[in-house]
Amino acid sequence: MSAATTLAPTHQGNTVLDAMVQEYLTFTLGEEEYGVDILKVQEIRGYDTITRMPDAPDFIKGVINLRGTIVPVVDMRIKFKLGKVVYDEFTVMIILNLGRRVVGMVVDGVSDVMQLNPDQVRPAPEFGGGVNTKYITGLGVLDQRMLILVDIEKLMSAADMALMDVQAQSLQ
């Protein structure tokens, strides 16, 4: 069990207080780099003991005990068929806090925290890779890198994630 990684924000671009600047936690799935709103991220953990769930799709690995709360874990690599699915001491899990729910997602790796100005965000194209474009809020461009910005809350509450009951979905 590896310890939770502390997040050190890296300051890129200007340091002028700009309300429009958003911070994203970036992670990789295969060759692609993704970004999620940092405010939705609760913590980053290593991958540890997981309890399998019956009647769950293969990308739902099961549930973990997160300090007394039972949290489901989704392997994004399986869900989006990206990256190599191996579980070792380098496998990381991003614990997301999506309003009333806590969900863990397994990714290939967590890179850093990036700040993006609105002019660095391009509209999402109409085709997508693994992730359905309706969950992509835009593409962040920074030097040579391109970030796929995901509306993680919408993505996780989508019906095909099978993370919640149908009634709960209609409530959200």
Add this chain to the structure above:
Amino acid sequence: MTLDLSRFHQTFFDESFEGLDTMEAALLRLDPAAVDAETINTIFRAAHSIKGGSGTFGFTAVASFTHLLETLLDQMRSGKRVVTAENVDLLLKSSDAVRELLHAAKDAREVNVALIAEHQRALETTLATDGSASAVQVSAAPEALVEVAGGWSIRFLPQASLFRSGNEPIRILRELATLGPLTAEPVLDAQLKLVDSNPEDAHLGWQLQLAAPVNEAVVREVFSWVEDECTLVIEPLRAPDTKPTKPQLTVIEGGKGREAPEERRVSHDRRVSDRRSEAPAASGNAGGGSIRVPTEKIDLLINLVGELVITQAMLAQQANGLDPTVCEKLLAGLGQLDRNTRQLQESVMSIRMLPMDFVFSRFPRLVHDLASKLGKQIRLDTIGADTELDKSVIEKIADPLTHLVRNSLDHGIETPEDRIAAGKPAEGSITLKASHRGGNIVIEIIDDGRGLNRAKILAKARSNGLDVSDAMSDSEVNQLIFAPGFSTAEVVTDVSGRGVGMDVVKKNILALNGQVDLASKPGQGTHITIRLPLTLAILDGMSIGVGNEVFIVPLASVVESMQAQNDDVKTVGGTGRVVRVRNEMVPLMALHDLVQLPATTQREHNLFILIESEGRKLALEVDELLGQQQVVVKSLESNYRRVPYMSGATILGDGRVALILDAGELVRRTAPSLAA
């Protein structure tokens, strides 16, 4: 200073509804033949606090209505009005009206004006007509009165903390002055040193003389908000012609008091008011102080203690391998931690426990009202009202219980004529009984009515298209009344008989992991037994291993575990399997198939656990039996969704998550599919 009072509204409503409950309970206790002064006082105090509170928060409708109620009660309290059954009935109805008003105020909705006006008229009429009777009553008992024409001498010494509760003595003095000429002399605390005095403390007291011929109650009422924060001595002013031994009645002309003639009960000579000693009697509940805590806070505490228990178990497991000679102190400390954790867990769990009285207390009223409506005579006995049960369980059991009691009243107990004809006493009896048995609470509803009519139930079941036969056992027939849409009542009344209910009752009880059984003897009565777990938060479970996973089976549904011989297991139709348990063929499921776990090699043991729920049995094939333990039930749905065959999850001593099997769902989904 503007003070937002609305944040106190919730507390006011909570307290007022509690007050109404107290009032109702006391009213039902009130026996017109033998009036107990303390009971009337309890009712009066409850009405008075509702009036006071609603006045403060500006719910004028409630305040003015309660005022009428209070006036009537005050007359009863002072003995001016005879307590009659009609009066009690009127008061009960009025308390309903107050409840309606409070609900309306709480939900900010329209009041049922007609209803309130009707009750108000009834109250006013009673107040107006019977007013003269008071004089008769008074002269009939002159020894109970003392003259107070001379006025009152009041010694008012506030406690230092008076200001902190937002009270202002000046206002009290002004209020007193409105009653009549008032002289006040300050009394200074002799030991007070200016240097160490706190400017926020009240150091001043007063010796007051009120030259007004008013009722002591009126004087006391002025102090009602500070009664428990001061020393209050109220004595009649010594007038030469006043002798308590020779009381007489005086007529007051144009007095400022609320009522005339004025009187005071000699028996009430406890002038030094110490509310702290009175408080238990006042609230009508068992003693001690209490605080109001939101349930979420308690749930959080219970969760945290649950975590602590898990952490403690984890430490204990780790410490098992330590050398006792080297780590003596550490092990002793862990032992201590173990004991403390358990105690802490027990006491935290007990916070959520409420006495059954919480539910039982609503029934006297229900029975009283229904019995008079149905023209039946019914005596209600409650036994074990102080049996404690988890709050969440108690809240969910209240409605099913109410339904069962209503049913007993409506269908069970016969009319007095029928009862006499059957050789039974005219008064029917319903007994509510609660007791602890093992880790369960057992609630029984026993009536001595006509019992269930087997033939009628069978006929009704046939007409409803249920699969029944005359060969069914009595208990099977009795269970039929829990089927949806089932009612054998000839007439649908507004009390019961609509056929919705018993199935809901059963569903609700099953949802609480409970059981309901029904026994009945024609002509002798019905005996319903409800068995419930004490709490929903903790479960006694048997941990079983399948592959690398651990599952918990609620111990309540485990019948036995066994190792079957190979020839005991037979297949049915190629896929289904049954196992012979003694002479019974029980459907068999492999747990690893149900939960879709990879099969392990060592399945030669033929190890089964036999579970039973809703009268159906199922054998579950498992890999190993790990032991029994208490587990803290956690919801899967809060972050995930419902999982088939699972009722929840828990965290094991090693920090892993284990799923808790839902025995009911298992037998429902698997047993009939084999039978069909």
